[in-house]
Amino acid sequence: MNARDLLRRSRTPLRRDRAPRHGGDTRLRRAGTFLRRIRVRRRRTRVRRLRRTLAALLALFLLACAAVVVAYRMTPIPEPHPETVSQSTVFVDAGGEYLGRRGPVDRQDIPLKQVPRHVQDAVIAAENRSFRTDSGVAPSAIVRAALATVTGGDRQGGSTITQQYVKNALLTPEQSLQRKAHEALIAVKLDRTRSKDDILAGYLNTVYFGRGAAGIESAARNYFGVGAHDLTVSQGAALAGILNLPSYYERAGADAKVTGTLERRWVWVLDAMADSGAISARERTAARFPAFRFYPPGGTNGQRQYLIDTASAEAADRLGITEDQLARGGYKVHTTFDLGLQDETAELVRERSPENDTDGQKDPDGKNAKGTKNVKNTKGARLHTAVVATVPGDGAVRVLYGGADYAHQPFNDAVDGAVEAGTVLDPFLKVLRPGSPLGDLAKETAPTPLRLNSAYAALAADGTYAAPYTVAKITKAGRTVHTARPKTRTALHGKEAAVVTELMGVPGATDGALVRGVEEGSFVPAGAVPTMPVGHSAGAGSGPGARTVWQSVYSPRLALTLALFAERGGKPVRVAGLTGDSPPASYAALQADEVWRLAGSPGGRPPQTPEPTAPPSP
Numbered sequence: 001m002n003a004r005d006l007l008r009r010s011r012t013p014l015r016r017d018r019a020p021r022h023g024g025d026t027r028l029r030r031a032g033t034f035l036r037r038i039r040v041r042r043r044r045t046r047v048r049r050l051r052r053t054l055a056a057l058l059a060l061f062l063l064a065c066a067a068v069v070v071a072y073r074m075t076p077i078p079e080p081h082p083e084t085v086s087q088s089t090v091f092v093d094a095g096g097e098y099l100g101r102r103g104p105v106d107r108q109d110i111p112l113k114q115v116p117r118h119v120q121d122a123v124i125a126a127e128n129r130s131f132r133t134d135s136g137v138a139p140s141a142i143v144r145a146a147l148a149t150v151t152g153g154d155r156q157g158g159s160t161i162t163q164q165y166v167k168n169a170l171l172t173p174e175q176s177l178q179r180k181a182h183e184a185l186i187a188v189k190l191d192r193t194r195s196k197d198d199i200l201a202g203y204l205n206t207v208y209f210g211r212g213a214a215g216i217e218s219a220a221r222n223y224f225g226v227g228a229h230d231l232t233v234s235q236g237a238a239l240a241g242i243l244n245l246p247s248y249y250e251r252a253g254a255d256a257k258v259t260g261t262l263e264r265r266w267v268w269v270l271d272a273m274a275d276s277g278a279i280s281a282r283e284r285t286a287a288r289f290p291a292f293r294f295y296p297p298g299g300t301n302g303q304r305q306y307l308i309d310t311a312s313a314e315a316a317d318r319l320g321i322t323e324d325q326l327a328r329g330g331y332k333v334h335t336t337f338d339l340g341l342q343d344e345t346a347e348l349v350r351e352r353s354p355e356n357d358t359d360g361q362k363d364p365d366g367k368n369a370k371g372t373k374n375v376k377n378t379k380g381a382r383l384h385t386a387v388v389a390t391v392p393g394d395g396a397v398r399v400l401y402g403g404a405d406y407a408h409q410p411f412n413d414a415v416d417g418a419v420e421a422g423t424v425l426d427p428f429l430k431v432l433r434p435g436s437p438l439g440d441l442a443k444e445t446a447p448t449p450l451r452l453n454s455a456y457a458a459l460a461a462d463g464t465y466a467a468p469y470t471v472a473k474i475t476k477a478g479r480t481v482h483t484a485r486p487k488t489r490t491a492l493h494g495k496e497a498a499v500v501t502e503l504m505g506v507p508g509a510t511d512g513a514l515v516r517g518v519e520e521g522s523f524v525p526a527g528a529v530p531t532m533p534v535g536h537s538a539g540a541g542s543g544p545g546a547r548t549v550w551q552s553v554y555s556p557r558l559a560l561t562l563a564l565f566a567e568r569g570g571k572p573v574r575v576a577g578l579t580g581d582s583p584p585a586s587y588a589a590l591q592a593d594e595v596w597r598l599a600g601s602p603g604g605r606p607p608q609t610p611e612p613t614a615p616p617s618p
Contacts, residue, residue: 068185075185077193080169084206087330088218089315091308093339094398094472098221100308102327106222107214109330109477112201114229115216119236120200121278126240126269128161129276131200136162136191137184162187165203209242210250211295223252225293233283234266234290237273241265253292263289303346305406310415311335311470318471318482331481334473336396341389344598345401349385352591353404383578384565386413386449387595392457392559394486395466399560399595400450418446419563420548427503428455431496437465438491449550449563456552457559459500463492547572549584551592557602562592 088103112120124131128138138160159167166186171179190199209219216239220228223242224235231239241262242249251258266289274284315333316326389399402412411417425441432439438455441447447455450468458465467487474482492500550563564584566575579587596602 075182075189077186077190078170080202080206084169086328089312089327089329089331089333090221091311091333091335093335093337093342094396095339096334097339098225099335099337099339100304102308102312102323103330104328105214106212106218107205107330108217108332109205109215110217110228111478112197112204114227114478115201115204116229116231116236118233118273118279119216119228119231119239120204121273121276122233122236122240122269123200123204123243124161125272125276125278126237126265127164127243129272131161132196134160134162134191136160136187136199138163159183160187161203162191162199165199165206166190168208169202169206207243208246209239210246210248222295223292224290232290233270233279234287237269237287238262238266238290238292241269251295254295259292303401303404303406304342305410306402306412306414307335307337307342307400307470309406309412310400311337314469314471315474315482318484319474330476332475333471334475335470336398336472336484337400337470338398341599342399342401345387345399345595346404348594348598349387349401349591350404352594353383353385381566381568381573381578383575384409384413384417384567385591386417386563386565387561388414388449388453389558389560389595389599390453390457390468391466392554392556393461393464393466393488395454395457395468395488396472396486397450397468397470398558398599400470413563413565414449417449417563417565418548419449419452419550420446420546425455427500430503431492431499436491437467437489446548449561452550452563453552453559453561456554456561458491459497460554460556460559463490463497465489465491546576546584547574549575549588551585551588553592553596555602558599560592560596560599562588562595564588 083105086104087107087109088101088105090101090108091099093099128134163183166183170186171183204216206215208214209216209223211219211222213219213222217228219239219242220226220231220235223239224231226235238252242252244265249258249262252262253259270279270284270287273279274281279287311333312323312326315331316323319326319331321329384403385401386403387399387401388397390397400412400414402414402417403409428438428441432441438458441451441455444451454465454468465488469484469486471482472484473480548563548565550561552562553560564575564579564587566573566578575584578584582590
């Protein structure tokens with residue numbers, strides 16, 4: 001019986017044969033009591049349902065927390081991708097000037113201590129200002145990314161530096177909720193298990209800066225031509241600003257619009273650094289927007305590849321690894337080359353080449369724009385030039401010009417070319433003993449220009465032979481792994497060196513100023529020779545069919561050898577007719593003299609080689 005039935009009965013008249021004991025109010029009281037009980041029961045039911053719901057939600061929450069804990073413990077920190085840790089090996093000259101690189105990517109790892117603190121602070125100001133204090137994740141960024149993924153909106157950024165490092169170096173670039181959650185777990189675990197400095201170092205060594213540069217070291221070189229440790233406050237802020245859109249900002253310095261946009265972001269980064277106390281107000285006021293290296297760069301100087309080839313082979317041999325391992329190892333090879341002198345030599349050879357007529361224009365009399373006769377090369381013969389310069393008594397190679405363009409001629413004439421020395425080495429052969437470092441010269445009818453140069457370098461060093469070398473030092477991550485030590489031996493004793501000097505000299509030569517000229521197999525009197533400690537020797541193959549012509553100039557400070565080769569279709573041919581107006585020996589002597597001047601005439605200016613004359617009658 002429900003409440004309605006009770007109310008209905010309360011309104012029904014009583015039977016006349018039955019009198020009520022308490023009257024009509026009794027039934028009403030009973031009905032009210034019953035209704036109160038129903039309300040209480042319903043209230044208790046709602047409370048029980050609410051409790052059950054809360055219990056279920058709490059269980060789900062605890063289950064989710066347990067799942068996160070289990071996932072956190074079961075999620076390992078993956079190793080970086082192979083392509084992320086791949087590095088290139090950089091080659092620099094004796095003064096630290098960038099020469100080139102070898103390797104699959106333009107990246108080199110450096111320790112964080114080599115990155116100036118103001119560069120670190122600039123990156124933090126631009127990418128993640130709470131980096132030093134956060135837990136490795138940005139919840140707001142995760143929520144934005146999740147909403148964007150679910151709704152199909154634009155991809156969202158704003159990840160912390162730790163998350164960016166995880167995404168770039170440890171995970172795939174896939175855009176999904178699962179990968180984002182995985183990224184967050186690894187980021188938190190990374191933040192709890194590694195120091196902030198380790199994370200920042202990994203990030204700075206792997207993040208992409210544009211211009212093909214991955215990592216701060218390559219970026220500093222590609223944008224400003226310096227190492228990361230030499231970056232200024234302004235340069236560091238500019239690189240930090242580039243991280244937002246590297247593929248766009250890489251044209252800074254070449255595109256006015258891009259440069260202006262980057263400058264505004266640069267100001268924003270510097271202001272943030274000043275606000276955080278990373279730089280002082282004075283440093284902020286003194287900062288000036290930096291100048292960038294032009295991009296894209298001009299055509300690669302293919303001639304430098306000869307230097308890199310030689311140094312790469314030597315460096316790999318010194319470390320006991322393959323050249324491929326060297327290229328991927330992230331080394332910095334400090335060579336012995338003088339890049340300035342090397343480039344000047346290459347330019348000189350190009351300008352003085354008889355085949356190089358300006359714009360291909362010829363005068364009616366058959367001369368080119370330089371005033372020399374155009375080379376008649378109807379049969380396809382080509383003239384090659386090799387130049388080698390080394391330090392006597394040490395062996396360091398300063399110049400190694402092996403060809404005009406590596407792309408068209410990978411063969412290195414300076415290292416592999418064969419010089420037909422003829423009888424010019426006879427003065428050496430008369431005094432060399434078996435077992436001497438130069439003893440093999442007697443067996444070499446066609447030594448290489450480098451080998452020939454080492455003989456005259458020994459003469460310039462009073463008989464001390466030094467093995468030529470091109471690698472002075474090799475470092476990796478700031479640590480030196482190889483340092484070259486000159487390998488010297490006595491090749492000629494004092495009296496023997498004096499004999500060779502006398503045999504190579506001419507009457508009237510004084511103070512070691514030596515001249516010996518050979519033109520088509522004939523000795524040339526040198527005439528008056530100025531007093532200076534410089535040796536000068538020239539040579540050619542025998543007869544008018546000479547296929548090589550060479551010239552050596554030496555002093556105690558530098559030994560220089562220049563050689564000319566002629567070939568047609570890969571086969572040697574005679575040099576005559578390929579040197580314009582000048583005879584081959586005079587042409588070689590002139591070029592050697594000009595290179596000597598470019599080198600600063602070390603030890604004095606080489607004596608002038610006179611025009612060749614007929615050999616003295618017997």
